[in-house]
Amino acid sequence: MESRYTFGGDEHVFCEVDTEMSLEAFFKSLSMTNAVRESQIRGVTEICPANASFQIKFDPDIIKPDDMLAEIRKLEVQAENAESSMDTRIVEVPVLYNDPWTHETLMRFRERHQDPSGTDLDYSARINGYDTVDDFIAAHSGSPWFVSMVGFVSGLPFLYQTVEREKQIEVPKYLRPRTDTPKLTVGYGGCFSCIYSVRGAGGYQMFGVTPMPIFDPQQQINYLRDFMIFFKPGDLVKFSPIDRDTYDAAVEAVEANEYEPKIRDVRFSLDEFNADINACNAKLEGALK
Amino acid sequence: MIKVLNPGLATSVQDMGRHGYYHLGIPQSGGMDQLALQAANLLVGNASDAAVLEATFMGPELEFTADAVVAVTGAAMTPKVDGAEQANWESFAVKAGQVLSFDYLKGGARAYIAVSGGIDVPVVLGSRSTYTLGALGGYQGRPLAAGDQVPVGQGKGTAGRSLDASLRRAPGSPAEIRVLPGIYWHWVTDKSGAQFYADTWKVAPEADRIGYRFRGGQPIEFTERERPFGAGSDPSNIVDGCYPYGSIQVPGGTEPIILHRDAVSGGGYFMLGTVISADMDLIGQMQPHTPTQFVKVTMDEALQARADRNALIGRIHEALA
Numbered sequence: 001m002e003s004r005y006t007f008g009g010d011e012h013v014f015c016e017v018d019t020e021m022s023l024e025a026f027f028k029s030l031s032m033t034n035a036v037r038e039s040q041i042r043g044v045t046e047i048c049p050a051n052a053s054f055q056i057k058f059d060p061d062i063i064k065p066d067d068m069l070a071e072i073r074k075l076e077v078q079a080e081n082a083e084s085s086m087d088t089r090i091v092e093v094p095v096l097y098n099d100p101w102t103h104e105t106l107m108r109f110r111e112r113h114q115d116p117s118g119t120d121l122d123y124s125a126r127i128n129g130y131d132t133v134d135d136f137i138a139a140h141s142g143s144p145w146f147v148s149m150v151g152f153v154s155g156l157p158f159l160y161q162t163v164e165r166e167k168q169i170e171v172p173k174y175l176r177p178r179t180d181t182p183k184l185t186v187g188y189g190g191c192f193s194c195i196y197s198v199r200g201a202g203g204y205q206m207f208g209v210t211p212m213p214i215f216d217p218q219q220q221i222n223y224l225r226d227f228m229i230f231f232k233p234g235d236l237v238k239f240s241p242i243d244r245d246t247y248d249a250a251v252e253a254v255e256a257n258e259y260e261p262k263i264r265d266v267r268f269s270l271d272e273f274n275a276d277i278n279a280c281n282a283k284l285e286g287a288l289k
Numbered sequence: 290m291i292k293v294l295n296p297g298l299a300t301s302v303q304d305m306g307r308h309g310y311y312h313l314g315i316p317q318s319g320g321m322d323q324l325a326l327q328a329a330n331l332l333v334g335n336a337s338d339a340a341v342l343e344a345t346f347m348g349p350e351l352e353f354t355a356d357a358v359v360a361v362t363g364a365a366m367t368p369k370v371d372g373a374e375q376a377n378w379e380s381f382a383v384k385a386g387q388v389l390s391f392d393y394l395k396g397g398a399r400a401y402i403a404v405s406g407g408i409d410v411p412v413v414l415g416s417r418s419t420y421t422l423g424a425l426g427g428y429q430g431r432p433l434a435a436g437d438q439v440p441v442g443q444g445k446g447t448a449g450r451s452l453d454a455s456l457r458r459a460p461g462s463p464a465e466i467r468v469l470p471g472i473y474w475h476w477v478t479d480k481s482g483a484q485f486y487a488d489t490w491k492v493a494p495e496a497d498r499i500g501y502r503f504r505g506g507q508p509i510e511f512t513e514r515e516r517p518f519g520a521g522s523d524p525s526n527i528v529d530g531c532y533p534y535g536s537i538q539v540p541g542g543t544e545p546i547i548l549h550r551d552a553v554s555g556g557g558y559f560m561l562g563t564v565i566s567a568d569m570d571l572i573g574q575m576q577p578h579t580p581t582q583f584v585k586v587t588m589d590e591a592l593q594a595r596a597d598r599n600a601l602i603g604r605i606h607e608a609l610a
Contacts, residue, residue: 006471008533009563010591014472021519021528033312048312048531050555051519055531057311060566060595065588149529151314151554154423158529165518172522173557177540190557191519192529197314200422203557217413217425228425229313 001025003032003076005069010060013069016053021160021191024084025052026148027270030233031079032072041071049233051148051158051192084270090144090236092262092288093186093195096247097121097137097208101182106206112176120205124171124188137241140169140207144284145193147235153200155215155229159193159237162273162281169193177203184210186239193239197229211250212261222257236266238288264288291404293437294388295350299497302408302427302439305338306550307416314554317534318418318426321399321498321550321573324458324602325363329403331609332360332380333446339407340417342433344400346576348391349433351402353383358405358446362457364397364574379451397459397574405444420551422499456605458598460571463489463580466547467568469591472536473527473559481510485545485561485583492579493544498551501572502544503581509542509561521557529557535564537583547572567594 001024004016015032018025033049036056043062048055058068098121110116115123125136145159152158161168173189178201181187185196187204194204197215214231216224224230242250253259264287273280303326306319320326320343327337342349348366360380361368368375369390375381377400383389391400410417410428419427428437460466474482488506495502511524520526525542532538532548538558539545547564549572564572565586575581586594 006474007469007563007588008472008560009469009535009565010588010595011535011566012533012563014531014533016530019520019528020517045308046311048554050530052528053530055533057533060592061599065592149555150312151531152529152556153553154314154420154425156314170519173526190521190526190529198423215423217423217430229315232313 007065010065011057013056013072018052021052023270027084028079029054031082032075035075035079036072039075085268086234087267088234088236089263090238090266090284090287092238092240093210093212094242094250095186095208095210095239096242099209101209102185102206105180105182109178112174114175121207124205128169141239141241143281145237147231147233150231150233153198155197157195157231164277171205173203177201182209186210211247211254213254223261236284238285262288290354291439291441292352293433293435294352296433296435297344297347297349299345299432300342300349301419301432302340302410303343303418304340304416307414307418310414311554315423316552316554317550318420319550322363322570324570326401328452328605329360329362329401332450333358333403333405334444335403335407341408342402344402346394346398348400350388350390352388353385355385357383358448359383360403362401364400365395366400367392380446380448382448398576399573404441405446406442409440409442456608460574463582464575465582465584467565467584467586468562469565469586469588470562474561476511476559477561478510478512486585490581492575492577494577496577498549500546500548502546504544509539525559526557527559529555531555533563535569536560537562565591565594567598
C-alpha cells in the first residue's frame with residue numbers, strides 16, 4: 001500500500017492511499033486527514049477523507065502547490081504510525097427491504113439495468129452466490145458497516161462492511177445512472193452500501209428504504225437540530241430489517257418529531273478486528289442490545 | 290423587496306460560495322462566473338461578495354417595491370426597465386413599482402443581476418448561495434418561482450457607472466478551456482490522451498450548475514490494468530473517491546463531465562485532469578452546442594493564468610472603487 005499523490009488542478013491535492021478498498025486504506029486516509037487538520041497548514045480550505053483516498057483543497061495564493069504537497073507528505077510517517085483504533089459510535093438503522101417505492105423506481109428504470117428480468121435484490125443475491133433474497137438480506141444486515149466516506153450529495157454515507165473480503169458483497173452500478181432514486185434508499189455499488197440522503201439521480205442497486213432521516217437542511221428534526229448532517233466518517237452502522245408496520249410506525253414517529261435513533265458509544269480496534277472478526281463484531285453489536 | 294412575476298428558466302440567489310463543508314457532500318455553490326458576479330456587485334456599490342441573482346439562459350421579470358440601483362453583467366441579455374432598454378455592465382436606477390425584464394439571450398449563458406444592498410436571504414452555513422440538490426440556502430433552498438418576494442438589503446449605489454469592455458471576460462469560439470492533466474491520467478493510453486486534446490468537443494444539453502457534459506470527441510481508450518477490489522466492473526470505475534472542482538470524469542470513457550460549483554463531492558468514476566481555477570468562470574458562460582477545445586497546460590501555466598485573473602479582478606476593483 002503506497003500512497004500516490006497528484007494535483008487536481010491548481011487548488012487540490014488528491015492522494016490515492018491504495019487502488020483497492022480495505023479497512024487499512026480507510027484508516028490511513030482518516031489518519032492523514034486528521035493529521036492535516038491538526039497541523040493547521042496555512043491555506044487549507046477543505047479536508048475531505050474518502051474510502052481509500054483523500055483530497056485537500058487549498059488556496060494557491062497563500063501556499064504554492066508544491067509546498068502544500070510537501071507539507072502533506074511530511075505527515076505520512078506520523079499517520080502510518082497512528083493507532084488503528086478509535087472511539088466512535090454504532091447506530092442502528094432500520095431498513096424496510098424490498099419496499100414498494102424502490103421497487104416502483106427500479107421497474108421504471110429497468111432498461112438501464114444489467115438484468116431487466118428481475119429486481120435489484122434478485123440480481124445482487126444471485127451474482128453473490130445466495131440461494132434466496134432472504135439469505136442475501138440476512139448477509140447485508142448481518143454484520144456492522146463502517147461509514148468510510150460522506151459525500152456525493154449532502155450527508156450521503158458510503159458504508160463498508162466489517163467482514164472478511166471473501167464475504168463482502170460486490171455488485172456493479174447500473175449500466176446507465178437513473179435520474180431518480182427515492183429519498184432514504186439503501187443502495188449498493190462496488191463493495192459499498194449507501195443511504196441516499198435526498199431524492200435524486202443515482203447508479204447504485206436499490207435494496208430498501210430506511211424511515212430514519214439523515215439530512216435536514218431546516219434542522220427541525222430533533223436529532224439533527226445541532227447539525228443538519230447525521231453521519232461522519234468513522235461511524236458504525238448496523239442495518240436492522242423491519243416489516244411494513246414497524247416502518248409505518250417509525251415514519252409516524254419521525255413526522256411527530258419523536259423518533260430517536262438508537263446510538264451507542266463503542267471503541268473499534270483494527271488489530272482486534274483482524275485478530276478475530278466474529279468476536280469484534282459481536283462486541284460492537286452487543287452494544288446495541 | 291423584489292416580487293418575482295416570472296422567474297425565467299433557472300434563476301437563483303448566489304454569492305461567492307459556502308466553504309468548508311465539501312467533506313460532507315455540501316459543495317461551495319455560488320456564482321458560476323465569479324468575475325461577472327463580483328463586477329455586478331461593485332457596479333451597484335455592494336461588497337464584491339454580496340448575494341445577487343444568477344439567471345440562466347433567460348432573464349426573469351421582477352417588480353421592485355422600493356427604489357434601487359441595478360447592474361447586469363455576464364451573459365448578453367439586455368435589461369429593460371418598464372420596457373426601456375438599459376446597457377449591460379452598467380448600473381441603472383429602478384424606481385419603486387417599476388418592472389425589470391430582459392430581452393432574449395444574445396451571448397453567454399448566465400447573467401448576474403446585482404441590486405444595491407444585496408439580496409438579503411438568510412445566511413446558511415456561511416453563505417446565501419442556493420444549493421438546489423440539498424434544498425439549502427438561497428430563497429427557501431430553491432430557484433426562484435413566480436410569486437416569490439425576495440428581500441433586499443439597504444444600499445447606496447449610483448446609476449451610470451460602467452465597466453470598460455477591456456475588463457470583461459468571455460469564452461471565445463471555439464471556447465478554449467485549459468486543463469492540468471492528472472489524478473488518473475495514467476489510465477489513458479498515450480494515443481487516446483493526445484486525441485482528447487486534439488478533438489473539438491461540444492457542450493451537451495446536460496450542462497448545469499453541477500456539471501457540464503461534452504460530446505463529439507473520440508471515446509477514451511484505457512491502459513490494461515487489473516480491476517481493483519471495490520471499484521466496480523467498468524474500466525472507468527475507481528474505488529469511490531473525492532472529486533476536485535473542475536475535475537473531468539469520463540463515465541464509461543465516452544462523454545467527459547466537468548464538475549462545477551454545485552459539484553457532487555465524490556463518486557466512482559476516474560478523472561483524467563482538472564480545469565484550472567482561472568477558467569472555471571468561462572465554463573459558466575458556455576451554452577449547449579458551444580464548440581470546445583481542451584488545452585493541456587503545466588502547473589506553472591495554471592498558476593500564471595490564476596495570477597492574470599487575480600490581476601484582472603484587481604483592476605476591476607480599482608476601476609469601480
